[in-house]
Structures are given as C-alpha cells and as structure tokens.
Amino acid sequence: MIRERRLVNADWRFDYGEHPGAETAPPDPDWYDVGLPHSFGLPDFREHRIYTGFGCYRRTLDIDGDRLGSWIALEFLGVFQTCEVFVNGRLAGRHEGGYTPFTVDVSDLVHAGANDVFIRVDNLWNARLAPRAGDYSFNGGVYRDVSLLVADRVRIAWHGVGVTTPRVDHASAAVAAAIEVVNDGPEPVEAVVTATATGPDGAAVHLGPVHRTVPAGATETVDLEGALTDPLLWHPDHPHLYELTAAVAVDGAQRDAQSTSFGVRWFEFTADRGFFLNGEHFDLHGANVHQNRGGWGDAGTRASIRRDLAMVKELGMNIVRGSHYPHHPYFAEECDRQGLLFWSELHFWGTGGENVEGYWFASAYPVHQADEAEFEESLRRALRAMIRTQRNHPSIITWSIGNEAFFSDDAVIPKAKALTVELVALSKRLDPTRPAAVGGVQRKGFDYLGDIAGYNGDGAELYLDPGIPSVVTEYHGVMGNGPGEYEVEWEHGVGTDHPWRSGKIFWCAFHYKTVAPGAGLQGLADYFRRPKRAYYWYRELLRGIAPPEFPVPGTAAELRLRTDTPTIPTDGTADARIEAEMFDEHGARVADDRAITLTVVEGGGLFPSGRAITLSPETNSVWDGAGAIEVRSYVPGPVRVRAEAEGLDPVELVLTATGEDRPRREPRLAPPAPYLTEPPPGKGWMSLAAYRPVATSSTAPGHPGGNATEPGTATWRAAGTGPGEWIAPSLEYPYEINRIEIDFAETPTRAWVLESAADGRTFAPIHKAGPGDESSVRIEFEPRTALAVRVSFPEAPMEIKEIRVH
The missing domain is CATH 3.20.20.80 (Glycosidases)
Structure with missing residues (x-):
C-alpha cells in the first residue's frame, strides 16, 4: 500500500480549561476555532507572565474505509507539555515532555468516516518532568504540526531509517543504513529490504537486497551497506544533500517505503587545535x-x-x-x-x-x-x-x-x-x-x-x-x-x-x-525579527557588507506595506511576514513611532490576535518607524490586509492563500488567555549573583572574579595594586534589589564604593565606605533595578571572598 502522511493542522476547536468528561461528550458549539501550530498565550507581546493550566482541542478526522486494518497513527511534533489523546471517546495515548515528537497509535480506535479526536493539554510545572527551570516561556499548547500517518502492517518503523557514513574522504564514502522493519501482522513474513542513495548530481547507489524473516508482532533491524565514489561533501559553503529511500517488500510486492536526506562529511573537535x-x-x-x-x-x-x-x-x-x-x-x-x-x-x-x-x-x-x-x-x-x-x-x-x-x-x-x-x-x-x-x-x-x-x-x-x-x-x-x-x-x-x-x-x-x-x-533582532543595529555590525564584521542607512526621527507622510511572500499555504506550515513602514514626504524611511493597526478586510487571514492587530511602542512592536507581524490562513483565496496609522492614508496589500478548499464559515476566534500566572516570590536565601558571570578590571592568577560569587571557593584578587580596580558581578537579568552583602578577606583598611547599573554598564553609587571594623558588610537601601553591581576601589584593591545580592 502507499504510505500516507497528511497534515491535520486546520479545523480544530479549542477552549481553555480541563473540561472533565468532555472527551466522551458531544462537541461544544461555543468552543473557539483555531489552527495549528497553536499556543495558549496568544497574542504574545513578551509579557513575562503566562497562562498556566489546561487547554483542550477537538476536531473531526475523516478515515477512508479502505484504510481500516492498516497502521494508523497521529504524529505530534511538539506539545507542551503533558497531553492525553482520545479518539471516539477512548484514550489513545498520553505523552509527557514538551519538546520531542511522538506518535499515538489509533489503528483500533477509528472507523470509516468521521472520527472525533480530543486532546487535553496542560503546562503545569511538574517536579518530575524536565525542565524544572529555565530562562524561557513555558506556554502550553499543541504548538507544532500534527499529521495523520497511515502505513501497511508490514512497514518501516516511524523514523526507522538511520544513515551513517562511517568512512569518508574526498575520494569515497561508505554508506551504512539501518532499516527497522515492523511486522504488525498475525504471521511471520519474509521481508526483502533495499535502499537507494541518490546524490544531488542524480547519481544513484543501490544498497541490498537483504532477506530477513520478521516474526509476527516483532521489529527487526536490517543493515545495508554501499559506497559512494567522489562524494559531494556537505559543508556550510556548499550544503550538498543526498537522499536515501528504503523499501520493504513481501512476496514481490512493496509494502512500504521511507525517504530521508543525509550528508557526507566528517568532523573533529580537538582540545588543542579547535574544530x-x-x-x-x-x-x-x-x-x-x-x-x-x-x-x-x-x-x-x-x-x-x-x-x-x-x-x-x-x-x-x-x-x-x-x-x-x-x-x-x-x-x-x-x-x-x-x-x-x-x-x-x-x-x-x-x-x-x-x-x-x-x-x-x-x-x-x-x-x-x-x-x-x-x-x-x-x-x-x-x-x-x-x-x-x-x-x-x-x-x-x-x-x-x-x-x-x-x-x-x-x-x-x-x-x-x-x-x-x-x-x-x-x-x-x-x-x-x-x-x-x-x-x-x-x-x-x-x-x-x-x-x-x-x-x-x-x-x-x-x-x-x-x-x-x-x-x-x-x-x-x-x-x-x-x-x-x-x-x-x-x-x-x-x-x-x-x-x-x-x-x-x-x-x-x-x-x-x-x-x-x-x-x-x-537579541541581535527583536522579538518580531526586526534587525537591531548590532545585527548589521555583525554582518559587516563577518561579511564586509556596509550597514543600511538607518532612519532618523521625523514626521511620516506615508505608510507602506511589504511582505516576504505573495502566497500562503493553508496547511499551517507557512505564513507571510508583513512589515509596515513610515516614510516622509521625500520618500525616506523615518523614525516616526506611531501605532499601526493591521486588519484583514477580506479572506481568511489571521493574526495571532484574530482579524486585526495593533503594533505600538507600548508593546515594543514598533520602533524606528516600523513594525512587523506574521499572518497565516487556513482557507484558500485572496487575503487583503489594510494598514492604518493616525494621520496617514491607509494602505493595503493582497496575498493569496493556496490549498485544499473546505467549507467556509465565519470562525469563532479565541480570546486572550483568561488569566496570567505571576511567578511566585523567591525564598530569598540564594544570592541573585550566585554563580553568575563576573567582570573584573584584572585578576591575579588563581583568583578569578567568579570566586566572589561561588560560595566556599577561593577569593577574588586584583592583579594590580593601584587605584581603579573593580569587580562587577552580573545578575544576567534586571532585578529589583535592596540588600548587598560583602565578605572581604580581611577587615577593610581602604576606601571602597558599591554601585549598581540598571543597564549593566552605567553605574550609580549605592554606598561609599572607608576602613571598617568588620570583614563582613551588609548594606541595605531603597529598592532599585539592577542588571549588575560593582565594587570599586579608588585607592587600592582589597581581596573579596563573596558578594551576595538580594
């Protein structure tokens, strides 16, 4: 039979909450229409708070009657972070972990025609599930693609084709393929496994055939070998790719085939010479x-x-x-x-x-x-x-x-x-x-x-x-x-x-x-993928390309729209990036940061907030007189987008959504998440500077700055002995602080200054001190935002055991 992979990203219904028992109840008409990929937290303007809880998804899945009896599965490429999948009211599978693909076998749960698929997802923090911590957003949702997979009961396993090139040089390359053959049938089969590796130049190398008996209900790995002559090597400057197609046949009839790309290259990390x-x-x-x-x-x-x-x-x-x-x-x-x-x-x-x-x-x-x-x-x-x-x-x-x-x-x-x-x-x-x-x-x-x-x-x-x-x-x-x-x-x-x-x-x-x-x-580019100035500095450094002329403050006379593509597939795999820009009366880009509203006035286009979205300086989505956002569509046809800004004539552009036609109706769009969870307050026992990066004016051998933020280690000691030495622990993120504790190696005998910097670089004094009576000092002050703190020495440096920030 022919293996089938069909994306099922469109036509989902969604609602916040756990909805106990909904998996066996009739669909609720008040649920919202969404397409995948989808996140609980839309629209997302980088608020540090997230919705923490449950969300449920539902859709109808049509199965052809002639596919019954095959292996039928749903493939999920990413769900954060725990999900249960029900088909026709019965539990099909459960998965924990928010970042890896998985499949759910629904072969024995589906019938010909319409089938009900119900998914319950939660993004609750789980002490027993990685990650337990991270500088990131842990929004829930079915946030990557979902596909329907159909294959023969005798088939190649899901991701069951592994390819390596164990011996490679410029003249030849050995190709080794490991093919996992599954037999879900009631009887053993005599499988014949072959593979063909095809290069970017069209040259083909055949591997196999290998005959293997696969018992009923078993999986067997079949190893195939071949060789390439004068291989085209994969390299960032010339990323040549080969394709290997593996097939399994029984009694002369092909039962399944899978393809995978691979590259021919070799590499080495060394301790003394680099990569x-x-x-x-x-x-x-x-x-x-x-x-x-x-x-x-x-x-x-x-x-x-x-x-x-x-x-x-x-x-x-x-x-x-x-x-x-x-x-x-x-x-x-x-x-x-x-x-x-x-x-x-x-x-x-x-x-x-x-x-x-x-x-x-x-x-x-x-x-x-x-x-x-x-x-x-x-x-x-x-x-x-x-x-x-x-x-x-x-x-x-x-x-x-x-x-x-x-x-x-x-x-x-x-x-x-x-x-x-x-x-x-x-x-x-x-x-x-x-x-x-x-x-x-x-x-x-x-x-x-x-x-x-x-x-x-x-x-x-x-x-x-x-x-x-x-x-x-x-x-x-x-x-x-x-x-x-x-x-x-x-x-x-x-x-x-x-x-x-x-x-x-x-x-x-x-x-x-x-x-x-x-x-x-x-970032070198912002959350909306607009390059910052530093992006162009890196491009000039690495490629020698001069930066563009950056816009200067002024008054806009015209609003313009541009897009990276005129078409949008409706299967959820693509979108169009729209950028709205301000120009003055002479046609020059100008840094006029007024809010810009984008509206879909025709067609099925959707922004993360629905039919319209406003980009503004308040959400850091407009700067330098421009803003950008992505629009997608799950129904084919023209998508007309209008941009408006106060005092300027509106402008429009038209995109074309392409794909399979489906019944049209006005969707019921989901509102923003019903509530946002605040992170709980810290216990306060651990220093905000502990184990963080530390910058110094100088360091003596064996006494690096990191010692001053790692409890129980040696001290920081400056290499110099004159005025102007300093040590500056970074907090990595801006925190509100009100207490700093410093343990000197000895009782201070000279002047020292304690400072903080909200931006990590521009320091302002917190406390100035001279010789003291105690080697441990505790300084309390009115709360202030700090990205870094610094202890500096206007006369001569003193050795420091630890700096703690709260």
Missing part, C-alpha cells in the same frame, strides 16, 4: 536561537523557522545552538539545506536567582528524592526521541546534554553530575558517530563530564586552554528594546582567538519571551 570539518580547520561562529516569536509565541510555522535561520546565515555565521531544548524537526532540515552547523540540545536546564520549588525557577535537578526517578527518565526518554528523529542530519555535530545544570541545589549537585555522565554515555550508545557536549559548564566542575565543554559568559576567560575540546556557547547579548547601538563590545576575552577553542556562539539571535522579568532582550 575541523572535512579535514580542514573551521572556526565556529554562530548564535543561540530560541523558537518563540512576536505575536505567535512558541507556535511558529516552518516558514518562520526558515526565515530565522536565513537571518543567521545572512550574518555570515555558520552554527546555531538550539537553546535549550530539542527544536522542531524542520529546524535541522533547514540547517541542512541552508548550510548551518547545529548544536542540538536537551532540556536538562537550570537558571540562577532565587530558587522556587513549584515554578520554572527551581533547582535543575530535583531536591526531593521521590521526584528523582521520574525526572531522570523524562530526560532519557527525550534524549532517545531527539536522537532518533534527528540523527540523519549532517548539520548536527553534537548532542548537548543541557545547559547550566549547575544551577541545582548544592545538596544534589553530585546527583546532577551523575545524571549528566549517564546521559552522555546514553547519547554515545544511541549515536556513536557524534560527540556528546555539555552546555553552560562554567561552574561546579561540569565541564569534564562530556566530550565537549560549552562555556557560557565569563567561562570564556575562566577556562583558558582547559585541555578538553571547548566552545564558548554563550557570550554577550545586546540588551534592550529598540534599535540599540551599532558596535558590539566583546567581553570576557571572547574577541581573542585561541587555537584550542573551537569557536563561539552569541547570546542570542533574537529576543525571546521568558518567565523571568526583564530578561530575554539580548
């Missing part, structure tokens, strides 16, 4: 990428992923880090196609600040023993899924186990390390062809637990020539809304190239939404 690709040294320089975005939150389309990666590629960068969770499978596909290396990461994730059990500010590893086993298994399960669904992508050069898991309670650090070691080993068993990395390892000795150490922030200067392969996995950020400054100031010595360092990855490509107030504003 090598296809035998040549290759300096990694890239950016971290979060998946959420202006208006639509986590529920981006494949087209939005394609645009995001194209923006990183345009800069001249060559690697992306999937911070800090498995991304949509299409993300890796686009990295393959566009030529970007990919650091794929698991969500063993921690974050600093005042730890709170019960919200995503908790210890990365559980603090209660009863939670440990399920938590650890959630990460094993996710790692298996991440590797299985992404293993064939040539762009992926490492499986990373997580990020900053050292932000765990000190009492459980040994267990967090043991789990990291176990996951590293599991990664290498599942995929021996790639090294395992650990990201964010600049504290507590996590850097030696994997094959590659990923140092964040001041780790770039704390671990010079560490003796193991290493990458700076986060550096800098260009904090703030609006256009920002053009030139980026590199910190922690990142601007110095070292032969032993494999590269550096900027934090981060785009602004992102987070539950941490004040965080998420470190």
